[in-house]
Amino acid sequence: MRVAVVAGPDPGHAFPAIALCLRLVDAGDEAVLITGRRWVQRARAEGLEAVELQGLAPRDDDDDADAGQRLHARGAHIATALLPDLRAIGPDLVVSDVLTSGGALAAELAGIRWVELSPHPLYLPSRGLPPIGSGLAPGEGFGGRIRDVIMRAATARSVRQGERERREARVGIGLPARSPEPAARLIATIPALEVPRPDWPDRAHLIGPLLWDPADGELAPPPGDGPLVMVAPSTAATGELGMVDAALEALAPDLVGQRSVRMVVSTLHDGPADLPAWVRAGRGRQDAMLAQAAVAVCGGGHGMLAKALSAGVPCVVVPGGGDQWELANRAARQGSALIVRPLTAQSLGDAVRRVLTEPSFADAARAAAATARDVVDPVQVCRAAAGAATVG
Secondary structure, three states: OEEEEEOOOOHHHHHHHHHHHHHHHHOOOEEEEEEOHHHHHHHHHOOOEEEEOOOOOOOOOOOOOOHHHHHHHHHHHHHHHHHHHHHHHOOOEEEEEOOOHHHHHHHHHHOOOEEEEEOOOOOOOOOOOOOOOOOOOOOOHHHHHHHHHHHHHHHHHHHHHHHHHHHHHHHHOOOOOOOOOOOOEEEOOOHHHOOOOOOOOOOEEEOOOOOOOOOOOOOOOOOOOOOEEEEEOOOOOOOOOOHHHHHHHHHOOOEEOOEEOEEEEEOOOOOOOOOOOOEEEEOOOHHHHHHHOOEEEEOOOHHHHHHHHHOOOOEEEOOOOOOHHHHHHHHHHHOOEEEOOOOOHHHHHHHHHHHHHOHHHHHHHHHHHHHHHOOOOHHHHHHHHOOOOOOO
16 A cells, blocks of 8 residues: 655644654555655655655745635645645555645545544534633533533634635635545544544544654753653744743752752753753653653643653643643643643742642553553554555
8 A cells, every 4th residue: 555644844743644654664555755844854764755745835825824724725725736746656545634634635636535634632523512722621411511502603603614715725726615524534642632522423533642753862861860850842833932941940949859850851953051950951752751751841732742641641731822722621631731821930830849749640641541552553544545454
């Protein structure tokens, strides 16, 4: 089976696409990654076939503040730019990131079956949930159900506008106005972060997180035996700023029991050289950091949150915009995280100390990690979608 995996350059979407490609190749299939220029060479260094995704640059009339236009109108433009490369690759199946709609549209134009990849929980609207992004649990009892109905009605206009923009974008590139369903949906999260819904799509499969780390080596933690706090600032444009500075102020010097707290800051670039002795910062494999960490401080992006919980590490979450608020609340309801908003050194320090001293958070994180057993193999789903196998 030859599979083209299409995703934009944002780490939260490109990294799961790379991880899926590696899974496919390890299983004996062929995978071609199509993503932003930033990650093409890095993917090739992993032994993958990789092609730059064309059409990503904003056009003069693009409005990035309009989420619908960014998803649909630019997606249609990307589809037309991608089509020649897709035909040259000749895949049996296209896997298209949920926010890179151009991959799915190009597959339609080329007559190739396609699968949608959600590198996070399923975010489709549901008749049994409050709107995604509210951070609320499904309402209970008559009052809770009425609350959810009212909230869904309040967002219905935006949903209809998005549907209208999608139809217009499709017609503009010669496709029928009505969107077909994908051959399957890959929901790349751990069950602990998913919410049961009465209208779960028939062909949506929980496959567990797709995790890939661009770092080659390990970042040594500070010396000592005190609890290690891992800080991973958000890579998303909507992430909260100032997390590292707040952590430096909140935890220095600090004691949990009779041991000094240590801190390691995970970045995509080299860290500053003027840090105190109890802190290390820079590039390094996050799985190695999490193997030693007692708590992770993060922005609530799915990649880092899923990585921490998969390792059984509880979190202090400082959510920004986008889906970070939703995910932070799901983890908090599960018991494995505390939310800090607004961010201050005092509130961050209090939250870290509480997670370090109350065992229930670590217990809940280990319970979340255990749910990863209840997932389906994404390679099997892709093979079934391409007509090469059935999903067991």
